[in-house]
Amino acid sequence: MKITTNTSDAAPVRRSGTYFGLGTYLGLAGALLAMIVLFSSLSSHFLSYATFSTLANQIPDLMVLAVGMTFVLIIGGIDLSVGSVLALAASAVSVAILGWGWGVLPAALLGMAVAALAGTVTGSITVAWRIPSFIVSLGVLEMARGLAYQFTDSRTAYIGDAFAWFSNPIAFGISPAFIIAVLVIVLAQLVLTRTVFGRYLIGIGTNEEAVRLAGIDPRPYKILVFALMGVLAGLAALFQISRLEAADPNAGSGMELQVIAAVVIGGTSLMGGRGSVISTFFGVLIISVLAAGLAQIGASEPTKRIITGAVIVIAVVLDTYRSRRANRRN
Amino acid sequence: MSVPANETVLAVSGLGKTYAQPVLGDVTLELRGGEVLALTGENGAGKSTLSKLISGLEIPTTGRMLYRGQPYAPGSRAEAERLGVRMVMQELNLLPTLTVAENLFLDNLPSRLGWISQKRLRQLASAAMAQVGLDAIDPDTPVGELGIGHQQMVEIARNLIGDCHVLIFDEPTAMLTAREVELLFTQIERLRQRGVAIVYISHRLEELQQVAQRIAVLRDGKLVCAEPIQRYGSEQLVNLMVGRELGEHIDLGQRSIGAPLLKVDKLCRGDKVREVSFEVRAGEIFGISGLIGAGRTELLRLIYGADRADSGQVALGQPPVPVTIDSPKAAVKAGIALITEDRKGEGLLLSQSISANIALGNLGAVSRAGVLDADAERELAERQIGAMRIRSASPAQAVGELSGGNQQKVVIGRWLERDCQVLLFDEPTRGIDVGAKFDIYGLLAELARQGKALVVVSSDLRELMLICDRIAVLSAGRLIDTFDRDHWTQDQLLAAAFAGYQKRDALLHDAAPRMDA
Numbered sequence: 001m002k003i004t005t006n007t008s009d010a011a012p013v014r015r016s017g018t019y020f021g022l023g024t025y026l027g028l029a030g031a032l033l034a035m036i037v038l039f040s041s042l043s044s045h046f047l048s049y050a051t052f053s054t055l056a057n058q059i060p061d062l063m064v065l066a067v068g069m070t071f072v073l074i075i076g077g078i079d080l081s082v083g084s085v086l087a088l089a090a091s092a093v094s095v096a097i098l099g100w101g102w103g104v105l106p107a108a109l110l111g112m113a114v115a116a117l118a119g120t121v122t123g124s125i126t127v128a129w130r131i132p133s134f135i136v137s138l139g140v141l142e143m144a145r146g147l148a149y150q151f152t153d154s155r156t157a158y159i160g161d162a163f164a165w166f167s168n169p170i171a172f173g174i175s176p177a178f179i180i181a182v183l184v185i186v187l188a189q190l191v192l193t194r195t196v197f198g199r200y201l202i203g204i205g206t207n208e209e210a211v212r213l214a215g216i217d218p219r220p221y222k223i224l225v226f227a228l229m230g231v232l233a234g235l236a237a238l239f240q241i242s243r244l245e246a247a248d249p250n251a252g253s254g255m256e257l258q259v260i261a262a263v264v265i266g267g268t269s270l271m272g273g274r275g276s277v278i279s280t281f282f283g284v285l286i287i288s289v290l291a292a293g294l295a296q297i298g299a300s301e302p303t304k305r306i307i308t309g310a311v312i313v314i315a316v317v318l319d320t321y322r323s324r325r326a327n328r329r330n
Numbered sequence: 331m332s333v334p335a336n337e338t339v340l341a342v343s344g345l346g347k348t349y350a351q352p353v354l355g356d357v358t359l360e361l362r363g364g365e366v367l368a369l370t371g372e373n374g375a376g377k378s379t380l381s382k383l384i385s386g387l388e389i390p391t392t393g394r395m396l397y398r399g400q401p402y403a404p405g406s407r408a409e410a411e412r413l414g415v416r417m418v419m420q421e422l423n424l425l426p427t428l429t430v431a432e433n434l435f436l437d438n439l440p441s442r443l444g445w446i447s448q449k450r451l452r453q454l455a456s457a458a459m460a461q462v463g464l465d466a467i468d469p470d471t472p473v474g475e476l477g478i479g480h481q482q483m484v485e486i487a488r489n490l491i492g493d494c495h496v497l498i499f500d501e502p503t504a505m506l507t508a509r510e511v512e513l514l515f516t517q518i519e520r521l522r523q524r525g526v527a528i529v530y531i532s533h534r535l536e537e538l539q540q541v542a543q544r545i546a547v548l549r550d551g552k553l554v555c556a557e558p559i560q561r562y563g564s565e566q567l568v569n570l571m572v573g574r575e576l577g578e579h580i581d582l583g584q585r586s587i588g589a590p591l592l593k594v595d596k597l598c599r600g601d602k603v604r605e606v607s608f609e610v611r612a613g614e615i616f617g618i619s620g621l622i623g624a625g626r627t628e629l630l631r632l633i634y635g636a637d638r639a640d641s642g643q644v645a646l647g648q649p650p651v652p653v654t655i656d657s658p659k660a661a662v663k664a665g666i667a668l669i670t671e672d673r674k675g676e677g678l679l680l681s682q683s684i685s686a687n688i689a690l691g692n693l694g695a696v697s698r699a700g701v702l703d704a705d706a707e708r709e710l711a712e713r714q715i716g717a718m719r720i721r722s723a724s725p726a727q728a729v730g731e732l733s734g735g736n737q738q739k740v741v742i743g744r745w746l747e748r749d750c751q752v753l754l755f756d757e758p759t760r761g762i763d764v765g766a767k768f769d770i771y772g773l774l775a776e777l778a779r780q781g782k783a784l785v786v787v788s789s790d791l792r793e794l795m796l797i798c799d800r801i802a803v804l805s806a807g808r809l810i811d812t813f814d815r816d817h818w819t820q821d822q823l824l825a826a827a828f829a830g831y832q833k834r835d836a837l838l839h840d841a842a843p844r845m846d847a
Binding site for chain 1: 634636657658659661662663668670675676677678679680681682686689690691693694697700701702704744748
């Protein structure tokens with residue numbers, strides 16, 4: 001990834017703490033590779049086209065949610081409502097198609113708009129009353145889930161194959177959904193590292209008061225980040241509908257934790273100010289390969305959860321250790 | 331436990347403390363039982379350092395202390411307290427959600443197998459509160475529900491539990507109302523009569539004359555005198571605190587001062603800033619002096635829109651036209667910059683690179699359609715690194731790794747790039763070594779030469795006298811007077827700084843104490 005490394009060899013300078021360089025990416029890639037090697041040696045079926053194809057088609061929703069969450073964590077916030085908002089968007093799509101007879105495109109846009117609205121609500125309340133986003137999004141989590149149940153009468157709404165093209169592989173086992181998710185990741189990384197908006201987000205997460213006193217109003221940017229999180233939850237809802245051919249009001253339940261875990265494994269700081277979308281992508285891959293691998297070797301559900309939990313804790317401990325070391329240098 | 335009155339309880343000799351630079355040197359002083367010693371001096375004269383050495387919060391670099399005839403070298407505050415040397419800090423050290431009783435005995439709650447024995451706790455607390463004459467307060471009241479004055483009494487009561495032979499008060503009346511101050515003085519008198527040696531730190535001369543028998547004045551970390559207080563009048567005391575000639579001189583070059591560029595009219599915020607009005611002209615360096623807490627930082631923040639003013643008006647330009655500044659964003663747009671006192675907390679993104687910090691607030695100039703131009707950003711950083719002589723390895727270095735002086739230059743460099751017409755500097759040379767200080771003075775002069783209007787707040791009076799064309803003095807939130815260069819003396823400036831505190835009139839303490847914390 002030459003995005004952030006193009007000046008790294010210019011001088012023997014210790015880099016600023018937000019730097020996500022080749023070293024970080026190599027470390028994450030190494031961890032991923034080690035897992036793949038491990039599972040391949042434990043199960044002869046693991047390293048196969050089928051595993052790869054299944055993975056690639058299952059993770060697009062997790063990928064785009066994790067991108068949004070990376071931005072939210074970078075500004076020092078958190079959004080617990082993403083799973084519910086996903087379900088809310090899906091149920092809005094189902095109502096539009098089944099209830100009102102809308103076409104696929106307007107229904108999809110409606111779903112994303114509803115999700116964007118939910119994110120905007122979270123962001124606006126957080127900013128306007130200076131409440132921790134943790135609490136606001138916890139409330140929105142409940143409200144969105146309730147609305148999803150209301151829209152669908154608590155039943156899974158069968159939509160059919162209108163969205164199926166999203167997740168049908170077009171080449172090398174890769175679906176349009178996966179390609180879109182990868183594009184979202186690339187675009188988001190560019191936004192984060194190369195745009196004024198991205199720079200403000202990192203500034204806000206590092207020291208919001210300094211940003212404000214530099215003459216920049218941080219509030220609209222913070223709201224925008226939550227709105228963006230909503231849009232991406234809406235996109236994830238479309239991916240899910242396409243895979244399940246249905247809108248499930250229970251969809252995405254507990255997914256927020258999986259998303260946050262992926263982002264944190266990637267090394268984005270829960271304290272804000274430091275993060276990378278590319279690292280998040282590695283985090284998503286690590287957590288997904290772990291799940292797939294454990295399933296392949298026949299690990300029981302309890303075992304899977306115990307091991308996944310342990311991996312999250314280890315990742316955070318390593319991250320804390322690393323940022324403490326960086327702080328001590330300052 | 332009491333000591334016969336006027337016997338030496340604590341004797342310090344040759345006491346000194348050096349951090350990066352010496353802050354206290356060769357202080358020899360006696361504290362006597364049954365006597366209140368007033369300790370005073372300018373900001374940074376070493377009052378707090380001396381009291382911290384005595385109460386075990388800091389370890390002296392040189393010198394010895396003798397406490398009740400024994401060598402005394404406390405390694406920690408706890409050790410000093412055990413021996414009976416205690417200090418009531420400026421910031422109260424109480425837990426507002428716990429009760430008075432729990433706060434009093436937090437380090438030694440009477441308990442049985444971990445269960446707090448409530449009855450015994452209440453008895454002990456009542457006895458302790460009676461010592462400070464506050465038996466009327468129910469020990470079960472949460473501390474947060476008490477007024478600041480009573481909270482301070484609780485803090486004092488806590489310090490009187492167990493042995494107490496030396497009690498230091500650090501600016502105890504800063505937050506008290508007139509009535510609460512009376513209450514405090516009554517208690518101090520009771521303690522004095524019990525034979526406690528009391529050190530009372532304050533710059534409110536009126537109070538010192540009221541409460542103390544002896545006065546010790548520190549100046550530049552040296553003890554200037556320790557004499558009975560009746561010998562001095564207010565004016566003589568001010569002279570004692572200042573009493574030095576201006577030694578330094580720098581040539582800041584020729585400047586021409588133009589028409590008014592910034593006009594501040596009757597700016598008010600609570601009791602911090604009261605109807606402050608002044609004008610600053612193009613090419614002028616306008617100093618604002620005053621004691622800590624006089625409202626200087628608050629005034630700058632109001633002008634900059636970082637806090638909202640209750641009333642008042644700011645006008646800008648030539649001629650100045652009224653502008654509405656309700657946020658820093660609006661201030662910057664109008665051409666005002668603020669270089670904050672707290673660089674690390676409010677000015678910089680410490681973990682970020684120099685170039686990111688300089689570019690913050692200038693991103694419009696180094697981007698196109700919202701996309702950053704990395705080359706332009708680096709160029710901008712390199713330009714300021716060169717112009718400001720920032721010592722760094724590269725523009726990519728994290729700002730947190732730079733020295734204080736270089737950090738300050740990064741903040742200033744950010745604003746120079748914006749070409750603001752009015753620059754507000756809050757303690758621009760705090761925590762900066764001498765060499766870098768002179769760099770910054772030169773820079774201020776250069777900015778003034780370019781026709782900008784500069785407002786500089788500083789606690790270092792000599793610094794202001796060195797660089798300013800005019801100096802306004804704030805005291806207790808009011809602008810007392812404005813002095814022209816060649817028409818000021820250090821005595822006048824200092825007398826003005828104390829003016830608002832001399833008469834403890836209704837103005838100073840009419841507002842009920844607020845619980846902001």
